Amino acid sequence: MTISSCDSAAGAEAELVDRFREYYLATDHEAVRELERRTLGVAYGGNGYTDVHQAERLVSLLGLGEGDRVLELGSGAGWPGLYIAQESGAMVVLSDVPWEGVSWGRRHARAEGLPADAVACLGAEIPFKDRSFDGVTHSDVLC
Numbered sequence: 606m607t608i609s610s611c612d613s614a615a616g617a618e619a620e621l622v623d624r625f626r627e628y629y630l631a632t633d634h635e636a637v638r639e640l641e642r643r644t645l646g647v648a649y650g651g652n653g654y655t656d657v658h659q660a661e662r663l664v665s666l667l668g669l670g671e672g673d674r675v676l677e678l679g680s681g682a683g684w685p686g687l688y689i690a691q692e693s694g695a696m697v698v699l700s701d702v703p704w705e706g707v708s709w710g711r712r713h714a715r716a717e718g719l720p721a722d723a724v725a726c727l728g729a730e731i732p733f734k735d736r737s738f739d740g741v742t743h744s745d746v747l748c
């Protein structure tokens with residue numbers, strides 16, 4: 606798995622990124638994982654409202670399988686992108702601006718043997734050609 610990095614965010618986006626960076630640095634604790642399990646049903650470092658039932662619905666709607674590639678925009682630590690990879694067999698590319706989020710996702714993917722790549726990048730600057738993916742997902746990003 607590789608991680609590439611794009612230009613950093615500026616202005617209002619930079620403030621947003623700093624806020625999320627602090628979150629990813631401060632919440633990699635078992636107590637937070639337990640809270641996630643109790644509220645979302647699983648623990649992937651999620652920091653939105655998407656629960657495991659909604660993630661299952663995404664897996665079903667996307668209809669992905671082995672050999673497919675899915676891009677997750679604003680993945681944070683990889684929820685629900687890593688879950689989609691695990692359940693479908695597709696390879697996921699996690700993308701978010703704070704390095705701290707996607708690198709957490711990378712560690713998780715390595716530990717679980719999940720097919721994943723990661724890029725630290727604004728959604729508008731994603732460095733992939735058209736038709737590089739079989740599906741694109743984002744959860745709780747426009748907030």
Ligand SMILES: C[S@@+](CC[C@H](N)C(=O)[O-])C[C@H]1O[C@@H](n2cnc3c(N)ncnc32)[C@H](O)[C@@H]1O
Binds near residue numbers: 625700728
């Ligand atoms: C509430 S978090 C949700 C993260 C993850 N999807 C989850 O459910 O745990 C929103 C994420 O969107 C990212 N984000 C916001 N604007 C973005 C942009 N323009 N490009 C890429 N990521 C962005 C933030 O950095 C943050 O990690």
